[in-house]
Amino acid sequence: MSSGHTPAPIDIAIVGGGAAGLACAIFAARHAPQAHIVVLDGAKKIGAKILIAGGGRCNVTNQKVSCADYGGGNPTIIKRVLAAFTVDDTIAFFREIGVDLKVEEHGKLFPTTNKARTILDAMVTEATRRNVIIRPAHRVTSVQLLDDGFHIQTSAMNLRASKVVLAAGGRAMPKTGSDGSGFQLAQQLGHAMTPVTPALVPLCLTGDAHTTLSGISQDVEIVVHADGAKPVRVTGAMLWTHFGVSGPAVLDISRYWHRARHEGRSVNVTVNFLPGEDFTAIDRRLLDLATQKPKAHLKSVLSHLLPARVAEVVLGELEIDGDTMMSHLRKDLRRKLVHALSSWPLSVHDSRGYAHAEVTAGGVVLSEINPKTMASRNCSGLYLVGEILDVDGRIGGYNFQWAWSSAYVAGIGLKSSLV
Numbered sequence: 001m002s003s004g005h006t007p008a009p010i011d012i013a014i015v016g017g018g019a020a021g022l023a024c025a026i027f028a029a030r031h032a033p034q035a036h037i038v039v040l041d042g043a044k045k046i047g048a049k050i051l052i053a054g055g056g057r058c059n060v061t062n063q064k065v066s067c068a069d070y071g072g073g074n075p076t077i078i079k080r081v082l083a084a085f086t087v088d089d090t091i092a093f094f095r096e097i098g099v100d101l102k103v104e105e106h107g108k109l110f111p112t113t114n115k116a117r118t119i120l121d122a123m124v125t126e127a128t129r130r131n132v133i134i135r136p137a138h139r140v141t142s143v144q145l146l147d148d149g150f151h152i153q154t155s156a157m158n159l160r161a162s163k164v165v166l167a168a169g170g171r172a173m174p175k176t177g178s179d180g181s182g183f184q185l186a187q188q189l190g191h192a193m194t195p196v197t198p199a200l201v202p203l204c205l206t207g208d209a210h211t212t213l214s215g216i217s218q219d220v221e222i223v224v225h226a227d228g229a230k231p232v233r234v235t236g237a238m239l240w241t242h243f244g245v246s247g248p249a250v251l252d253i254s255r256y257w258h259r260a261r262h263e264g265r266s267v268n269v270t271v272n273f274l275p276g277e278d279f280t281a282i283d284r285r286l287l288d289l290a291t292q293k294p295k296a297h298l299k300s301v302l303s304h305l306l307p308a309r310v311a312e313v314v315l316g317e318l319e320i321d322g323d324t325m326m327s328h329l330r331k332d333l334r335r336k337l338v339h340a341l342s343s344w345p346l347s348v349h350d351s352r353g354y355a356h357a358e359v360t361a362g363g364v365v366l367s368e369i370n371p372k373t374m375a376s377r378n379c380s381g382l383y384l385v386g387e388i389l390d391v392d393g394r395i396g397g398y399n400f401q402w403a404w405s406s407a408y409v410a411g412i413g414l415k416s417s418l419v
């Protein structure tokens with residue numbers, strides 16, 4: 001494609017060829033087969049995030065999806081959009097384009113091939129089959145509203161379009177092409193933003209206890225206590241790493257730590273190493289064990305409740321001798337230990353930031369979007385879909401489901417607007 005001005009306006013220009021942009025192109029093309037649709041993407045190769053998602057297997061959606069699985073400004077709008085294109089619709093859509101999905105642990109759905117490439121290839125094939133033109137290496141630098149549509153400047157060419165869809169994602173993992181420039185385009189077109197932070201991101205700890213535990217994974221309950229806010233609890237696996245902690249529970253809780261910090265609240269994070277049991281239950285458990293196994297060493301008893309190395313670190317930090325026999329464990333030390341097991345402080349000083357985040361929390365304010373069409377209420381002819389909006393899902397396929405659902409709604413909206 002040569003540079004310069006394209007005189008003939010196209011019908012729909014989609015900014016961003018990620019999950020939401022590609023899906024939107026397909027749905028718009030299905031509903032409005034005559035429409036001239038172009039997908040513009042800044043990256044040299046599209047679909048980087050689809051390819052790395054779910055460890056290269058792409059966790060496309062989840063068996064159970066509800067608005068409770070999402071953070072973001074407006075649950076009513078999120079619910080409405082999700083209801084317009086459900087998990088069953090997602091499964092049917094992928095089947096239609098030749099991809100069978102299978103259910104795994106925690107209700108996660110993956111392609112049966114176990115390859116994210118299957119998802120990307122099927123979507124690109126379907127889009128191309130429906131005459132959608134995909135233009136990689138076309139980074140959009142400005143979108144200007146005119147009397148009769150939009151003028152779009154890209155790094156490779158300029159063009160005119162009757163309708164524009166912003167599907168440029170957020171700021172998470174900018175090397176994939178989603179560098180937050182979509183937020184600026186939305187703001188230039190009259191949209192407000194809620195503050196953005198990384199989400200689904202590992203957390204960095206001070207001290208060095210975590211380095212000795214690096215590689216150990218355990219089931220925990222993590223609690224974020226922010227000043228003046230209800231504590232947020234997440235249960236799941238936590239992985240100790242050389243920099244701090246990661247794993248699904250940590251990723252899920254990270255948005256709340258970031259939000260609290262952003263709002264200037266003092267915030268601390270604690271871990272219950274025995275999820276489902278509170279102080280009283282754990283105390284009772286240790287008392288019972290002391291009765292059942294009076295001669296057992298404390299460290300050996302603890303190693304049946306949590307990973308032995310974690311137990312060692314806990315006992316070391318509390319300066320309790322692990323060789324103490326259960327029957328000899330003093331009440332004050334037992335209670336100190338129970339407190340530590342149920343509420344172990346994680347000294348979080350930061351997260352690993354956007355470079356390692358799976359998603360961006362915050363974004364374009366949802367109330368400025370019509371949830372029946374994903375059309376902007378502020379700029380006629382503009383549509384917004386996917387992660388650019390103030391919606392972030394937890395781990396488990398929820399972010400892609402948001403991409404598919406919002407793309408579908410926009411596809412319907414675009415059809416009506418072109419008629």
Ligand SMILES: Cc1cc2nc3c(=O)[nH]c(=O)nc-3n(C[C@H](O)[C@H](O)[C@H](O)COP(=O)(O)OP(=O)(O)OC[C@H]3O[C@@H](n4cnc5c(N)ncnc54)[C@H](O)[C@@H]3O)c2cc1C
Pocket residue numbers: 015016017018019020021040041042043046047048049050052053054055058059060061138139140141167168169170172173176177178179180181182357358359385386387388396397398399400401403
């Ligand atoms: C490592 C990783 C693993 C993940 N795994 C999963 C998972 O298994 N399941 C799940 O549900 N979610 C997962 N996610 C989240 C999910 O990938 C995103 O929420 C989803 O891809 C968002 O789709 P989107 O189309 O809105 O944005 P993106 O996928 O970010 O796509 C935006 C596109 O817009 C382009 N773009 C940006 N700015 C411009 C511009 N100015 N001009 C032109 N093009 C532009 C980008 O190059 C990009 O191609 C993962 C994310 C990461 C980073």
